[in-house]
Every structure is written in C-alpha cells, then in structure tokens.
Amino acid sequence: MFDISFLYEAKDVKDAIKKLVENESSEIVSGGTDVLIRVREGKDAGMGLVSIHNVSELKGIKLENDGSIVIGAGTTFYDVTNNEIIRKNILSLAEAADTVGGPQIRQVATIGGNICNGATSADTASTLVALDADIVLEGPKGERIVNIKDFYTGPGKTVRERCEICKCFRIKKENYENYYGYYFKYGKRKSLEIATLGCSVLVKLNSAKDTIENVKIAYGVASPTPSRAKSAEDFAKGKRVDDKSLLDTFAEKALSDMKPRDSWRASKEFREQLIKEMAKRSLVNSIRRAGGKIEYYV
Numbered sequence: 001m002f003d004i005s006f007l008y009e010a011k012d013v014k015d016a017i018k019k020l021v022e023n024e025s026s027e028i029v030s031g032g033t034d035v036l037i038r039v040r041e042g043k044d045a046g047m048g049l050v051s052i053h054n055v056s057e058l059k060g061i062k063l064e065n066d067g068s069i070v071i072g073a074g075t076t077f078y079d080v081t082n083n084e085i086i087r088k089n090i091l092s093l094a095e096a097a098d099t100v101g102g103p104q105i106r107q108v109a110t111i112g113g114n115i116c117n118g119a120t121s122a123d124t125a126s127t128l129v130a131l132d133a134d135i136v137l138e139g140p141k142g143e144r145i146v147n148i149k150d151f152y153t154g155p156g157k158t159v160r161e162r163c164e165i166c167k168c169f170r171i172k173k174e175n176y177e178n179y180y181g182y183y184f185k186y187g188k189r190k191s192l193e194i195a196t197l198g199c200s201v202l203v204k205l206n207s208a209k210d211t212i213e214n215v216k217i218a219y220g221v222a223s224p225t226p227s228r229a230k231s232a233e234d235f236a237k238g239k240r241v242d243d244k245s246l247l248d249t250f251a252e253k254a255l256s257d258m259k260p261r262d263s264w265r266a267s268k269e270f271r272e273q274l275i276k277e278m279a280k281r282s283l284v285n286s287i288r289r290a291g292g293k294i295e296y297y298v
Helices: 013-022 035-040 077-082 084-089 091-097 103-108 111-116 125-130 230-236 246-257 268-289
Strands: 004-009 026-029 047-051 061-063 069-072 134-139 142-147 152-154 165-171 180-186 197-205 212-220
Touching: 004 026, 013 026, 013 047, 013 134, 013 165, 026 035, 035 047, 061 084, 069 084, 077 084, 077 091, 077 103, 077 111, 084 091, 091 125, 091 180, 091 197, 111 125, 111 165, 125 180, 125 197, 125 212, 180 268, 197 268, 212 230, 212 268, 230 246, 246 268
Parallel strands: 004 047, 026 047
Antiparallel strands: 061 069, 069 165, 134 142, 134 165, 180 197, 197 212
C-alpha cells in the first residue's frame, strides 16, 4: 500500500499547476517509477499526487520548421528509443533511453521524470547535456526556458519549482546536425542497473572525415551533476583522427574536468579510471560512426 493523501488526474498542464498551488503537500507524478518508490519507502509519506500521466500535450516527439527537435516530457523511454526522428538524427539518445531499467520500466518511465529527478546517474541526462538541450517549464507565473547546463543545482536537486511542470525538451538543429554520437553506460550488470558512470560523446568531422571540427563530451556520475568536459572538447577541436596522441590526451583532459567521488557502487579511483577509458571508447565509436577511420585503436 502507498501512504498518499490523494491522487488527482490532471486534465492538462494548467489544471495540474492549479492543483499543485491549491495543495502545498502535493507533487507531480507521471510514470511513477521514481516517485512511487519514494512514497513506498516513506520519504514522501502522506503526500498528495497530481498525475500528468494522461496529459496528451506532454507526449510525443516532433520536428519543428526551424529544425529543432522537441521531445515531450511525458514521452516514455520506449517511445524515445523507437521514434524515427530520434533514431535518424540523435541515435545516441535513442540508445541511452534503451539502457534504462528493463522493458517494463521503459514502457512507463518518462524522459521528463528522468531529468527532473535530478540524479546525475540519469541515463538520458549526459546526452541531453551534450546536446545543449533547453528545458521548457510552466508554473503559476507562466512559462520559462532553462538550458540544461543551468538546470541541475546539486545531487538530486534542480531549479524546477514544486508547482512547475516540465513540458518538453528542445534541441536546436545546430546542436545535432552532422553530429554522430555514442553513449557508454558502465554498470556491474548489463541491464536493470543504475549507471556507475555514463559518458556521451558527439562528434562532427570535416568533409574529408579526417579532422574533428567539433566534439562534445558529457558525463553522468563523474561529478555531483551531469557535466561537460570542456577542456577535452577544446583540445580535440581541429585534431586529426589519426593523431596517435589524440585519445590519451583527450581522456586526461576529460578527467581534469570531472570531480568523481566514492560511493557504495564504486570508489573514486575506479571512477577516475572509467572516466578516461570511457572517453576514449566513446570518442572512437563516435568518430567511426561519423565515417572517420581510427586504425590504431581496436
């Protein structure tokens, strides 16, 4: 049994906001795969739940006229993984979504819940950070847009206010066009596992496919919040893909930007090793997907 005071099914976003304002001891629930666990554990006992699970305006993925890709916050991981727009333009996000939980979880858990939960281990977070996604929030004061780099304030904490609804994620065309990416999740098991570390890389090569025009790398669980490794990005720009010093230096630069810690899942030292190795493998796979050749790395 769940210790909740009420469950309200919102008709739309504005209805959900109104109910949250009226009830100070209430919170949003969508897929429920995080919220209901907290309630069952007694952390949110007695709370009222305002469900946005059936709010249609929060679901779906579309390509706008300016080329931006908009992902509704209520879209499930299953739908993200199998959406044609995502698979064609941002395959690494589709693959990241497919690493969450098991098949049953992915049918109900939503990308909005994954991000708004604030966990640095969220599987889609590092890829959305690499994509420089904007987050659209709506609350009693109206709508506002927050870039994902400014969304996280600490472990499990975000700038989203209690009465605000995450409506969608918007990825601008210039942040995904001609980029090829790879998401690397490390865990002790191959499925049903929270990431010990996650690494997402996006690469844009020149027309000859021998030089890196731009690269983005973001990590989860390597710092208190999902973060970009800017030093590694700056180093790799303009480097030839056949430069044998590329990978080792890229990995060292990535480590210098991160702040891993000890936890019950892994030691700081082990995470430091993972940060470097995952940077190399993710960069190699991204370059190869982009059409580049790296023959010195197996």
